[in-house]
Amino acid sequence: xxxxxxxxxxxxxxxxxxxxxxxxxxxxxxxxxxxxxxxxxxxxxxxxxxxxxxxxxxxxxxxxxxxxxxxxxxxxxxxxxxxxxxxxxxxxxxxxxxxxxxxxxxxxxxxxxxxxxxxxxxxxxxxxxxxxxxxxxxxxxxxxxxxxxxxxxxxxxxxxxxxxxxxxxxxxxxxxxxxxxxxxxxxxxxxxxxxxxxxxxxxxxxxxxxxxxxxxxxxxxx
Amino acid sequence: xxxxxxxxxxxxxxxxxxxxxxxxxxxxxxxxxxxxxxxxxxxxxxxxxxxxxxxxxxxxxxxxxxxxxxxxxxxxxxxxxxxxxxxxxxxxxxxxxxxxxxxxxxxxxxxxxxxxxxxxxxxxxxxxxxxxxxxxxxxxxxxxxxxxxxxxxxxxxxxxx
Numbered sequence: 001x002x003x004x005x006x007x008x009x010x011x012x013x014x015x016x017x018x019x020x021x022x023x024x025x026x027x028x029x030x031x032x033x034x035x036x037x038x039x040x041x042x043x044x045x046x047x048x049x050x051x052x053x054x055x056x057x058x059x060x061x062x063x064x065x066x067x068x069x070x071x072x073x074x075x076x077x078x079x080x081x082x083x084x085x086x087x088x089x090x091x092x093x094x095x096x097x098x099x100x101x102x103x104x105x106x107x108x109x110x111x112x113x114x115x116x117x118x119x120x121x122x123x124x125x126x127x128x129x130x131x132x133x134x135x136x137x138x139x140x141x142x143x144x145x146x147x148x149x150x151x152x153x154x155x156x157x158x159x160x161x162x163x164x165x166x167x168x169x170x171x172x173x174x175x176x177x178x179x180x181x182x183x184x185x186x187x188x189x190x191x192x193x194x195x196x197x198x199x200x201x202x203x204x205x206x207x208x209x210x211x212x213x214x215x216x217x218x219x220x221x222x
Numbered sequence: 223x224x225x226x227x228x229x230x231x232x233x234x235x236x237x238x239x240x241x242x243x244x245x246x247x248x249x250x251x252x253x254x255x256x257x258x259x260x261x262x263x264x265x266x267x268x269x270x271x272x273x274x275x276x277x278x279x280x281x282x283x284x285x286x287x288x289x290x291x292x293x294x295x296x297x298x299x300x301x302x303x304x305x306x307x308x309x310x311x312x313x314x315x316x317x318x319x320x321x322x323x324x325x326x327x328x329x330x331x332x333x334x335x336x337x338x339x340x341x342x343x344x345x346x347x348x349x350x351x352x353x354x355x356x357x358x359x360x361x362x363x364x365x366x367x368x369x370x371x372x373x374x375x376x377x378x379x380x381x382x383x
Contacts, residue, residue, distance in 0.1 A: 062295050066280055108367050126365035129303055132358040 001191065002212040005033040006179035008172070008194035009045040012038065012146070016138040017053060019100040019107070019131060022195050028220035029193050030145070037190070038146045039178035045171065053096050054135055060085060060097035061104075061124045061131075068117065075114040078105045149182040156180065159208050168202035176203050183210035191215055236329075240281040247274040251301070251322070255315060258308045268305045275302070289343065290329060293350065297321045300357050310361065321353060 007029070014026035030036065038046070068076065068084060078101060085097035108123040109115060156177050163173045176192065176199065183190035189212035194200050200216035203209060236244065250271055257264055275298035282291040301318055304311040324346055331342040 058296065059292060062292055065276065065295075066283060066291075108365075123367075125299065125302065126367060128299060129358075129362055130365050130367070132354065133362055133364055136355060136359050 001032065002189035003034040004037065004186065004188060004190045005029065005035070006037045006039075006149070006182055006190055006192050006211075007042065007146070008175050008192075008196060008199060009042050009049060010195040011193050012042070012046045012142055013049050013053060014195060015142055016050065016135055017057070017100075017131070018134045018138070019057065019103045019127060021099045021103055022217060022222075023103065024222045025195065025217050025220040028222075032220070033191070035147060036145050037149050037179075037182060039149045039175070039182070040151060041171075041174050041178055043146070043148065045175075050135070050139060052092065054131075056093040056096040057100055057131060058128065059093065060089070060100070061128055063088065065121050065124055069121075070117075074116065076117060076120050077114050078102065078109075081105075149178065152178050152181040154181060159206060162206050162208075163202045166202035166205065167198050169196075169198065172196055172199035172202075175199070176209070179211065180209045183212075193219075237281070237285060240278065240285060243274070243278040243281050247271075247278045247298075248322070250274050251318070254305065255312070258312055268302065271298075271305065272302060287332075290325075290332075293328075293346070294325060296350075296354070297325060300354070300362070303362060314361065317353065317357075321350070324349060 010022070011026050011029055014020050014022035015030060017023060020026075064081065064084065067088075068080070073080075081101045081104075082098060085094060085101065089097055104123075104127055108127050109120075159180065160173055160177065163176060164170075168176065172194070175194070179190070179192045183192070190210070191213045192203060192209070192211040193215045194203065195217040197216070200214065203211075204214040204216070254267060254271065257267065275295070279291045279295045279298075282288075282294065297318070300321075301311075304314065328339075328342055328346050331339050
């Protein structure tokens with residue numbers, strides 16, 4: 001395995017948010033390499049997603065406290081939280097809320113399948129408290145660890161169109177090409193890690209990319 | 223110190239019921255500070271505060287003030303977690319006074335000068351983020367849901383930050 005890794009935005013976000021189904025895999029990424037790189041594009045995407053995800057998760061857990069209490073329902077399950085998120089949100093906030101529910105339940109509730117609202121809301125308070133502590137600490141640590149790559153000047157049109165034909169989204173193509181550019185002009189091997197399935201499937205099937213290896217979420221322990 | 227809420231100070235965007243809920247939560251905050259200063263322990267005060275701030279937050283949301291609802295909850299969540307740590311709560315009386323007063327001003331701006339409200343909200347959020355960062359890096363303690371090794375790691379980071 002290379003010692004250097006170029007990270008996609010989703011890897012950095014998963015590292016910072018502990019209530020996240022990919023958090024442990026991301027921790028494994030950061031335990032597997034010595035040097036971690038991102039481009040300006042990834043850094044800006046990370047900053048935008050950091051604010052968005054923190055707002056989404058806070059809103060979701062605050063909404064559960066506000067709206068789920070019901071005198072006709074004594075106990076609540078993980079399914080109740082999932083149904084609530086599916087019913088009340090759409091798009092990114094729905095994704096963020098739903099991907100946080102199992103990690104929340106595992107960390108704060110444990111093996112119980114049904115709990116009282118009082119127990120649920122106390123644990124949500126703990127979770128929100130930890131979420132804000134962790135994002136501050138992990139965010140600060142991450143920004144210290146990450147090394148900014150030089151600005152890419154080449155467009156790599158051929159690879160761009162191959163990735164596009166494989167269904168990789170525009171933003172993910174930019175990330176892949178930023179990493180590729182860095183890897184091509186680096187003296188030592190560089191891996192690329194993305195947790196996005198379409199990006200992983202696309203990038204891992206393009207031979208022209210300069211990465212030592214392209215790795216996805218299943219290459220890291222959860 | 224946090225001021226009592228008087229009818230004329232409260233923006234009339236709030237319904238009477240919401241107004242009453244707001245007065246109740248502000249009075250309770252004052253009561254908690256004075257009980258702590260007088261070394262009086264009152265059973266269930268933490269739960270009473272929780273019910274009170276949630277009651278006001280629910281009313282704010284019901285009346286369409288979602289942004290203010292979440293902001294108020296976020297301030298109260300910080301206060302709630304400190305109620306058992308009385309010395310630190312007293313040490314942060316000014317911190318909370320500033321936050322609650324800034325929230326009052328935000329509500330007032332919403333009714334009095336709605337053109338300038340967005341500007342005020344941006345200012346509020348900037349200041350709130352700074353205060354929240356201070357609180358969660360220097361005051362808050364991680365919950366007990368972590369393994370001891372993780373707690374130690376978080377604590378050591380908190381000291382370094």
